[in-house]
Amino acid sequence: MFPGDDVTAMRPILSVDAVTKSYGGGAMPVLQDARFWQAEGEFLAVVGPSGCGKTTLLRCIAGLMKPDGGRVLHRGVEHANPPRWLSIVFQDYNRSLFPWLSVRRNAGFGLHNLDKAQRERRVEEALAAVGLSHAAELYPWQLSGGMQQRTALARSIAASPELLLLDEPFASVDAQTRMDLQDLVMRICQDMKLATLLVTHDIDEAVLMADRVVVLSTRPARVVDDIRVPLARPRDQLATKESQEFLQLRHRVFTAVRQQVKPQAHRP
Amino acid sequence: MRPESLRQRIAERAGQALLLLTLLACWQAAAIFFPAPHLPRLERIALSFWNLVHGELLVREVLPSAARVGAGLALGIVLGTAIGLAIGYFRALDPWLRPVLEFLRALPAVTILPAALLLLGPSDAMRVSIIVFGCAPPVLLAAIDGARRVDELLLDTARVCGLGPGHTVARVIVPAALPQVFAGIRVALGVALIMMVISELLAANNGLGAFIQRNQRLFNTANVYAGVLVIGVLAWLFTAGMLELEKRVLHWHRGWRGVTQ
Numbered sequence: 064m065f066p067g068d069d070v071t072a073m074r075p076i077l078s079v080d081a082v083t084k085s086y087g088g089g090a091m092p093v094l095q096d097a098r099f100w101q102a103e104g105e106f107l108a109v110v111g112p113s114g115c116g117k118t119t120l121l122r123c124i125a126g127l128m129k130p131d132g133g134r135v136l137h138r139g140v141e142h143a144n145p146p147r148w149l150s151i152v153f154q155d156y157n158r159s160l161f162p163w164l165s166v167r168r169n170a171g172f173g174l175h176n177l178d179k180a181q182r183e184r185r186v187e188e189a190l191a192a193v194g195l196s197h198a199a200e201l202y203p204w205q206l207s208g209g210m211q212q213r214t215a216l217a218r219s220i221a222a223s224p225e226l227l228l229l230d231e232p233f234a235s236v237d238a239q240t241r242m243d244l245q246d247l248v249m250r251i252c253q254d255m256k257l258a259t260l261l262v263t264h265d266i267d268e269a270v271l272m273a274d275r276v277v278v279l280s281t282r283p284a285r286v287v288d289d290i291r292v293p294l295a296r297p298r299d300q301l302a303t304k305e306s307q308e309f310l311q312l313r314h315r316v317f318t319a320v321r322q323q324v325k326p327q328a329h330r331p
Numbered sequence: 332m333r334p335e336s337l338r339q340r341i342a343e344r345a346g347q348a349l350l351l352l353t354l355l356a357c358w359q360a361a362a363i364f365f366p367a368p369h370l371p372r373l374e375r376i377a378l379s380f381w382n383l384v385h386g387e388l389l390v391r392e393v394l395p396s397a398a399r400v401g402a403g404l405a406l407g408i409v410l411g412t413a414i415g416l417a418i419g420y421f422r423a424l425d426p427w428l429r430p431v432l433e434f435l436r437a438l439p440a441v442t443i444l445p446a447a448l449l450l451l452g453p454s455d456a457m458r459v460s461i462i463v464f465g466c467a468p469p470v471l472l473a474a475i476d477g478a479r480r481v482d483e484l485l486l487d488t489a490r491v492c493g494l495g496p497g498h499t500v501a502r503v504i505v506p507a508a509l510p511q512v513f514a515g516i517r518v519a520l521g522v523a524l525i526m527m528v529i530s531e532l533l534a535a536n537n538g539l540g541a542f543i544q545r546n547q548r549l550f551n552t553a554n555v556y557a558g559v560l561v562i563g564v565l566a567w568l569f570t571a572g573m574l575e576l577e578k579r580v581l582h583w584h585r586g587w588r589g590v591t592q
Contacts, residue, residue: 127487145491158484162587163506172502173492204587222492 074138075100076226076258082123082133084116085283093119094130095283101226104256106249108269110316111279112323117262120284121230124260125151137226150219154231156211160203166190167199170217189221192251209240213247220251227252229261233268242300245272253296266320270313271298278319288319371553379557383542384564392558396527396538397565399455403462404523404569411467411519412512415474420504422479436472440465440522441529453534458527465526466519473515477508510584513577520573524566539565 078100085092093116101107111117122128124135126145134141137148145151150173153159160169171186190196193213203211212232219227229248233241249272252259263269269276270292278288292312294303303309355373362372382388418424418432444461451457481504489503531540539558546554 125491127490145493147493149491151488151491153484153488155484158482159488161485161488161503161506163509163583172488173494175494175498202583202586204583218492 074103075136076103076105076138077101077124077260078136078139079120079124080134080136082120082130082135083283084119084123084128084130089131092283094123095285096133097279097285098133099277099286099289101258101260104258106252106259106261106272106274108261108263108273108276109279110263110266110269110276110320111284112281112320113264115279115281115323116284117264117279118230120279121151121228121260121262125149125228147222148225149228150222150224150226151228151230152212152215152219152232154234156208156215156232156235157203159215160211162203165200165202166195166206166214166217169203169214170195170199170221172218173222185221185223186217189217192220192254193217193247207240208236209244212236212244216244216248216251220255220257225258227257227259229259229263231263232261233265234263241268246300248272249296249298266313266316267304270294270309270316271300271303276312276316278316278323280323287323288316290316290319368550369552371556375553376556376560379553380560383554383557383561388542391537392539392542393561393565395455396531396540396562399458399462399530399538400523400527400565400569403459403526404466404519406459407463407466407519407523408470408512408516410463411470411515412474414467415471415512415515416478416500416504416508418471419475419478419508420500425475425479432468432472432475435468440468440526444526444530444533448534458530458535458538461530462523462526465522469518469522470512470515473511473518474508477511478504480511481507510581510588513581516573516577517570520566520569524562524569528562 078098080098082094082097083092084094097120099107099109109117109120119128123130126135126142129143137146161172164172167186167190170189171182174182174185177185187196190199193216195210195213195217198206198210203214206214212235216232232248233244236244245268248259251257261269261272273292276288276290276292277286278290279285280287290312294306294308294312358370359373362370383393418428440461443464447457447461447464451460485503485507486499489499494502527538528540531538532544533540535541539562543555543558546552546558
């Protein structure tokens with residue numbers, strides 16, 4: 064079963080409803096009437112040309128930024144400020160981890176509302192899930208980039224969110240680490256049946272990981288395409304990427320993104 | 332840490348000892364061949380020093396000075412850090428306060444001493460106050476800088492993790508600003524010692540500054556130099572203690588800085 068088969072049967076965990084945002088008092092429109100929805104447990108990827116406003120969209124969804132117009136709804140309810148039911152992994156892992164805290168304490172950072180025993184259990188589970196149990200007492204600067212990003216991931220899942228936002232989380236690591244992290248995230252999200260929204264500029268990554276790919280236009284960004292990715296899970300870096308289905312979907316997403324880029328390239 | 336062989340280390344220590352002994356020998360030779368009241372022999376200075384660091388003189392002259400520096404420094408650090416972090420956090424305050432802060436930074440703190448003497452009299456309150464007055468500004472300015480340079484992404488992370496303003500200050504802003512605050516404290520430490528000595532030279536009946544002053548008037552120069560030595564030792568102790576504290580509190584910072592820069 065794939066989400067999108069029957070929209071009315073799903074209560075979207077997230078709906079982005081005509082969100083508009085501009086900087087500089089309207090001088091620079093970034094998002095224009097962006098609208099899409101995400102079903103329970105769905106892995107959604109948002110792709111678009113670089114600089115199109117993907118991160119702005121994600122910040123509006125997270126409540127870190129207030130849209131100028133439109134609404135972001137969680138199960139039909141509007142929210143302000145970052146709500147507790149979502150967590151984020153940022154691209155810059157070395158800026159989003161607290162350098163004065165060990166891996167264990169970084170992972171437990173958002174759990175101040177829990178009692179100690181609960182907190183410790185959650186942290187242990189999260190560290191085990193990302194494979195960092197052995198490095199719990201190390202500090203971020205003692206870790207490789209991939210391990211730092213896994214720490215950030217552990218912090219996000221330890222909060223047991225309903226929605227996981229990933230802002231280009233694999234953009235700053237080397238290719239091998241990127242694939243490992245992609246596999247890890249796919250496994251975790253599948254195991255936890257966690258609704259995940261991945262913002263990326265990497266089309267292969269979007270098609271490999273997501274159940275659905277939403278394509279944004281160039282600035283001001285709006286949704287220009289919404290492509291289902293009915294590839295079987297678990298997905299494999301080699302087998303899935305070599306399959307005919309994958310290549311066709313990749314072609315489709317690629318074309319959709321390229322159509323957005325082209326007119327800009329011919330601008331005088 | 333630069334790698335050092337044992338031999339290098341011994342050679343370094345020997346060189347240091349040699350230089351010290353040469354300086355002492357020069358002094359002693361000068362004291363023997365050109366006898367003058369302002370050039371007491373080493374054994375007389377050593378005796379004065381020993382008298383000063385134990386027994387009655389320790390309690391009467393050294394401990395009060397140390398206590399004033401300690402109290403003034405502690406108050407100055409707490410005040411400077413608290414106000415500085417608040418100003419740095421509420422960025423809107425900064426443009427309003429900037430001229431006053433720049434004035435305080437530029438003003439040599441000792442100039443306030445005569446006014447403080449009029450206001451508070453020759454009391455311990457006055458002496459501690461001017462130490463606070465001298466060492467709060469560098470800490471305060473460092474704390475503003477530290478709080479303002481906290482990475483936006485860390486603040487976003489704190490928001491996403493559901494931290495309120497109080498928690499954000501305690502768990503993000505304070506630890507992130509501490510490296511800067513400690514840099515300010517190192518400056519403040521020097522200022523605190525200067526303020527202590529000057530306030531005691533000018534208006535005190537005990538403490539090391541007063542001890543030096545009194546013995547200078549009595550031409551008891553061995554005591555004068557012994558007083559200088561004890562102040563040096565005191566300064567060294569405070570600095571060493573502060574560095575030890577810094578090493579413990581900022582143990583994460585050295586490695587982190589090494590990797591990111």
